[in-house]
Amino acid sequence: MNQIVAAWKLSLYQIWNRKRRWVTLLLYLFPVLIIAVALGVRDEGTPDFYQNFVTVTLGAVLIPFVAIYWGSGVLSDEIEGKTLVYLWTRPADRGILLFWKLAGSWPWLALLCLAGVLAGYFYGYRTPDTGGLGANLLIIVWDVRALLLAGITWSCVAFLLSVCTKRPLTYGLLLAYLWELIPQYGPGFVRRLSVTQQMLALATHKQEQSGLASKLIDQVQISELEAVFSLLGIAGLCAVTAILLLNQREFLSDDPARSQ
Amino acid sequence: MSATAPATIAQMNEASKWYGDVIGLNQVSVLIQPGITGLLGPNGAGKSTFLKLLTGQLAPNRGMVRVLGRDPWADRGVYREMGYCPDSEQLYEEMTGLAFVRLIGRLAGYSARDAALRADVQLERVGMAQHAGRIIHGYSKGMRQRIRLAAALIHEPKLVVLDEPLNGLDPLGRIEMLKIFKDLAASGCSVVVSSHVLHEIENLTRHMIMLHRGRVLAEGEISEVRSLIESQPLTLRVESPQARAVGAAVVGLDSVTSIEFASGFASAAILNGRTAASAQSKSDFSAPPSAVIIRTRTPDAVLETLQHEAAENRLEIGGIEALDDNLDAVFRYLVEEE
Numbered sequence: 001m002n003q004i005v006a007a008w009k010l011s012l013y014q015i016w017n018r019k020r021r022w023v024t025l026l027l028y029l030f031p032v033l034i035i036a037v038a039l040g041v042r043d044e045g046t047p048d049f050y051q052n053f054v055t056v057t058l059g060a061v062l063i064p065f066v067a068i069y070w071g072s073g074v075l076s077d078e079i080e081g082k083t084l085v086y087l088w089t090r091p092a093d094r095g096i097l098l099f100w101k102l103a104g105s106w107p108w109l110a111l112l113c114l115a116g117v118l119a120g121y122f123y124g125y126r127t128p129d130t131g132g133l134g135a136n137l138l139i140i141v142w143d144v145r146a147l148l149l150a151g152i153t154w155s156c157v158a159f160l161l162s163v164c165t166k167r168p169l170t171y172g173l174l175l176a177y178l179w180e181l182i183p184q185y186g187p188g189f190v191r192r193l194s195v196t197q198q199m200l201a202l203a204t205h206k207q208e209q210s211g212l213a214s215k216l217i218d219q220v221q222i223s224e225l226e227a228v229f230s231l232l233g234i235a236g237l238c239a240v241t242a243i244l245l246l247n248q249r250e251f252l253s254d255d256p257a258r259s260q
Numbered sequence: 261m262s263a264t265a266p267a268t269i270a271q272m273n274e275a276s277k278w279y280g281d282v283i284g285l286n287q288v289s290v291l292i293q294p295g296i297t298g299l300l301g302p303n304g305a306g307k308s309t310f311l312k313l314l315t316g317q318l319a320p321n322r323g324m325v326r327v328l329g330r331d332p333w334a335d336r337g338v339y340r341e342m343g344y345c346p347d348s349e350q351l352y353e354e355m356t357g358l359a360f361v362r363l364i365g366r367l368a369g370y371s372a373r374d375a376a377l378r379a380d381v382q383l384e385r386v387g388m389a390q391h392a393g394r395i396i397h398g399y400s401k402g403m404r405q406r407i408r409l410a411a412a413l414i415h416e417p418k419l420v421v422l423d424e425p426l427n428g429l430d431p432l433g434r435i436e437m438l439k440i441f442k443d444l445a446a447s448g449c450s451v452v453v454s455s456h457v458l459h460e461i462e463n464l465t466r467h468m469i470m471l472h473r474g475r476v477l478a479e480g481e482i483s484e485v486r487s488l489i490e491s492q493p494l495t496l497r498v499e500s501p502q503a504r505a506v507g508a509a510v511v512g513l514d515s516v517t518s519i520e521f522a523s524g525f526a527s528a529a530i531l532n533g534r535t536a537a538s539a540q541s542k543s544d545f546s547a548p549p550s551a552v553i554i555r556t557r558t559p560d561a562v563l564e565t566l567q568h569e570a571a572e573n574r575l576e577i578g579g580i581e582a583l584d585d586n587l588d589a590v591f592r593y594l595v596e597e598e
Contacts, residue, residue, distance in 0.1 A: 002366045002369050002370055002371055002372075002375075003366065003367055003369055005366060005372075006363055006366035006367045006369075009366070010363070011351075013352060013354070013355070017354050018354055032288060081350055081352070081353075082348045082350035083350055083351065085317070085344070085346045085348065086346075086364060086367070086411070087367065088317060089315055089316075089317070089339055089342075089344040090336075090339055090364075090367040090368055091336050091337055091338075091340045091368060091369060092336060092367065092369070093336065093337040094336075097367070123495060149536075222485055250317070250318050
């Protein structure tokens with residue numbers, strides 16, 4: 001337990017250190033900035049806006065970026081800062097220690113998902129027709145769940161990439177923004193490999209809409225339960241593989257994870 | 261494979277490590293006994309590979325490594341009894357020294373309270389209690405070294421491995437660190453310390469392992485190595501406005517093998533009584549030499565002569581520097597002897 005707390009402290013340090021602090025703040029402000037731009041165009045939002053905002057702006061753009069950024073940094077920051085040796089010479093399983101550091105970023109990811117969804121809700125969804133916050137609480141919770149599960153999955157993918165490659169951030173973003181475009185045009189089984197498709201299956205906006213998100217959601221033929229298990233499965237597989245690789249891999253001082 | 265005997269702190273048996281085609285360590289067999297052991301070698305000798313094998317950061321390609329009876333690569337539990345102080349200066353720059361040492365304590369498995377208590381003890385031990393509340397970013401090299409040492413000691417290990425711990429320290433800092441290492445050994449903690457400077461190790465311990473090109477070149481008492489050194493020529497540079505007189509004073513000594521005069525751009529050598537020019541141009545000899553470079557097998561005799569001449573006011577000497585009083589010269593010599 002003490003080692004887990006220490007790993008979480010390192011996660012806090014990673015996300016909020018001076019080098020990353022402003023980027024982190026900017027990422028948190030990103031949903032608000034989008035809303036501000038939307039306000040400049042239109043006085044008030046619509047459920048359609050909210051749907052697009054959650055599934056596209058947050059689910060397909062912001063959350064994958066943040067999760068990959070933080071997930072790849074779990075190992076890469078230690079390597080670049082030459083501080084990995086302090087984690088590597090402790091009486092703890094190396095892979096597990098770094099996994100807990102990764103897990104330490106998830107509460108911050110959850111906070112971002114919640115802040116983003118709430119920002120979108122208060123601008124876009126809260127109309128006399130759709131009822132108050134209480135009436136729509138489940139929508140908010142379900143959307144946060146979808147985004148958070150997708151974010152956790154992306155962070156685990158990035159964690160694995162950081163163990164295997166020299167440029168985990170680049171490859172992670174290529175996966176998130178290029179590879180993810182392919183499955184929606186592919187057959188059903190390919191969609192099951194797509195984090196975004198699974199996230200869309202968990203989104204709560206099944207009502208008839210005309211936006212981009214609706215078109216995307218309509219294509220998804222994955223059940224909610226299947227999506228949850230698929231996301232957890234991808235995340236688990238990546239995390240376990242990364243842990244096993246980390247425990248078996250030799251490390252040199254400058255570039256430990258890439259020594260072989 | 262039998263377990264390491266209790267009296268032995270660490271053991272390597274035919275341990276080899278290579279990186280692709282490059283051999284880092286080649287069939288090294290050593291026994292490390294309790295106390296302080298110096299690991300000596302010039303840059304690229306394999307010291308870091310040796311220490312990384314010893315601390316379980318690398319696995320040997322061949323052979324066996326045991327630390328406190330355990331395989332450090334396979335058994336992470338060994339870190340409960342072993343501390344490691346890397347040569348890297350880098351730390352978590354925005355943490356305070358205290359927070360860093362406490363964090364390492366938590367990573368070692370201690371509760372917040374225990375980690376805090378232990379951190380205080382170790383920071384006091386390394387003389388950093390006063391500065392522990394400051395951000396690491398503002399620390400000097402010496403302070404960083406002390407903080408790393410405090411972190412390595414937080415779990416009171418039986419063995420502490422120090423990779424070039426005196427690098428970059430000022431003379432006073434070196435003396436203080438050497439005292440800490442000696443105190444550690446006196447308290448029962450075994451210390452393995454690497455360096456490429458012989459006299460640093462010599463001030464610390466009598467036992468050393470000397471590496472060169474991935475192999476153990478010598479192992480045992482430093483005095484044995486020192487006797488080898490004393491039988492090889494040593495180069496001294498003597499700064500003096502009377503460089504020629506200095507040369508004349510020592511040229512008669514049997515142990516002096518060559519003398520060379522140096523000034524801004526020129527030098528001339530006297531070899532076995534002959535004068536040879538090694539300057540860029542003859543015109544350079546017009547400037548009087550400001551230093552003399554003496555190669556001798558008995559530096560003590562040369563120093564004694566120069567001190568005597570200076571004491572009698574016959575010579576003015578600005579300074580004396582041993583140009584190759586380091587391991588490179590020793591290694592060159594030992595390799596040639598081999």
